[in-house]
Amino acid sequence: MKDILSELCKDHEITIEEMETDKDHIHMLISLKPQHYIPTVVKTLKGHSARRLFKRHPEIKEFLCRGHLWNPSYFIATVSENTEEQVHGYIQNQKEKMIGGETNA
Numbered sequence: 001m002k003d004i005l006s007e008l009c010k011d012h013e014i015t016i017e018e019m020e021t022d023k024d025h026i027h028m029l030i031s032l033k034p035q036h037y038i039p040t041v042v043k044t045l046k047g048h049s050a051r052r053l054f055k056r057h058p059e060i061k062e063f064l065c066r067g068h069l070w071n072p073s074y075f076i077a078t079v080s081e082n083t084e085e086q087v088h089g090y091i092q093n094q095k096e097k098m099i100g101g102e103t104n105a
Contacts, residue, residue: 001026004052008045012036018087020094027091029079038076046070 002019009016009030018029032041050069054061061067079087 001049001053004049005045007052008048012041012044014041017084018091020091022094027094029084029087029091042074042076046074 001021005019005026005028006016008014013033014036015031016028017031018027020027030041032038046069053069060069
């Protein structure tokens with residue numbers, strides 16, 4: 001999924017500053033151009049990544065609820081120069097949590 005999202009972001013001139021997965025979701029810190037409309041970016045990344053993943057691994061669909069990869073919800077927050085380092089650290093920590101076996105409650 002990371003490779004697919006990286007390809008999509010490159011194609012749409014979106015810069016991934018940080019990206020890491022958790023058990024059932026992904027955290028991304030991205031930089032967008034002012035003309036990007038955030039809901040459209042999210043819809044594009046979710047829709048196109050699902051199609052590309054299913055094309056590469058069609059067997060995955062049978063393990064998903066109603067064949068859907070992504071939940072329609074998402075969380076967006078803007079980051080300032082005062083909070084960017086904290087967000088980078090939080091996202092990087094997701095990999096350590098998965099390796100250490102921790103889960104989010």
